[in-house]
Amino acid sequence: xxxxxxxxxxxxxxxxxxxxxxxxxxxxxxxxxxxxxxxxxxxxxxxxxxxxxxxxxxxxxxxxxxxxxxxxxxxxxxxxxxxxxxxxxxxxxxxxxxxxxxxxxxxxxxxxxxx
Amino acid sequence: xxxxxxxxxxxxxxxxxxxxxxxxxxxxxxxxxxxxxxxxxxxxxxxxxxxxxxxxxxxxxxxxxxxxxxxxxxxxxxxxxxxxxxxxxxxxxxxxxxxxxxxxxxxxxxx
Numbered sequence: 166x167x168x169x170x171x172x173x174x175x176x177x178x179x180x181x182x183x184x185x186x187x188x189x190x191x192x193x194x195x196x197x198x199x200x201x202x203x204x205x206x207x208x209x210x211x212x213x214x215x216x217x218x219x220x221x222x223x224x225x226x227x228x229x230x231x232x233x234x235x236x237x238x239x240x241x242x243x244x245x246x247x248x249x250x251x252x253x254x255x256x257x258x259x260x261x262x263x264x265x266x267x268x269x270x271x272x273x274x275x276x277x278x279x280x
Numbered sequence: 281x282x283x284x285x286x287x288x289x290x291x292x293x294x295x296x297x298x299x300x301x302x303x304x305x306x307x308x309x310x311x312x313x314x315x316x317x318x319x320x321x322x323x324x325x326x327x328x329x330x331x332x333x334x335x336x337x338x339x340x341x342x343x344x345x346x347x348x349x350x351x352x353x354x355x356x357x358x359x360x361x362x363x364x365x366x367x368x369x370x371x372x373x374x375x376x377x378x379x380x381x382x383x384x385x386x387x388x389x390x391x
Contacts, residue, residue: 169323198379208324208367208381221376256323266312266371269379271323 169272171257177278183245186275189238190259198258198269199232199242208256214240247279284368289386298355300385302368305349312371313344314379315353317364324367324381327353355387363389 170189178184190197198213212222217234225232229248234240244251254276258269285303292298304313315327328335328342330351335342341354355362365384371377 200381207383208318210378210380213376213378221378258323266329267377268314268326268329269316269324271325274323 169257169259169270171255171272171275173275174273175276175278177280178247179280180248181246182279183243184247184251184277184279186242186255186257186277188240188242188257188272190240190257191261191270192238194259194261194270195237196260196262196269197234197240198260199240200256200258200271201253202256202274203253211242244277247277249279252277252279284370284382286366286368286382286385288383289388291388291390292355292358294360294389294391295357298358298362298387298389300353300355300366300368300387301350302352303350304368304370307348307370308372308374310373312373313342313348313351314369314371315340315342315366316369316379316381317366318384319361319364327366329371358387358389360389360391363387 172187196215199211202208211224212232214234232242254274256271256274258271260267260269312329314329316324317327318324328340330342330344343352365386367381367384369379
């Protein structure tokens with residue numbers, strides 16, 4: 166398996182623009198997670214899905230952020246409008262089941278820079 | 281969220297063992313202890329997990345205190361490739377098995 170795939174790997178945009186980050190989870194996994202990592206706040210969980218349904222979005226910073234999972238093999242995280250403070254590395258992770266022993270597999274991340 | 285406490289950084293010499301401590305005094309009976317690590321410029325990767333008993337796998341060993349309020353990740357022979365940030369996380373069933381990452385321990389391996 167190719168692992169979790171994220172695109173783009175790097176994104177540079179200007180303040181106010183819409184940004185869409187994409188994630189393809191590992192085939193057969195039924196949970197998907199979006200994280201954000203910054204130097205100041207570390208690695209934070211933004212939202213996660215089970216069976217394509219959002220379960221917990223309490224980590225989404227504000228209404229400018231939205232996430233969708235239209236099917237089991239694709240998810241997007243959208244920021245509209247983007248702001249410089251959104252600059253971070255965004256990770257997607259997937260998990261095969263929902264048990265306490267089940268591990269998450271992380272993608273390589275998307276480095277977002279908002280100018 | 282149940283919190284864990286780890287030292288900010290540790291140094292080790294190559295080929296020597298590394299013992300990474302983690303305190304989790306608020307752990308509950310159903311919380312699993314997970315360890316992940318993050319190599320430079322990569323996403324986190326799973327290392328090991330346990331509930332009550334000590335665990336071994338090809339990457340590391342996990343020693344869990346009898347009262348479960350602390351644990352230690354053991355890298356038996358550190359290599360330069362083990363230089364990473366190591367995160368100790370409580371996987372809480374009651375919280376939907378989410379992972380809440382703390383600051384982790386940055387491990388530096390010296391040749």
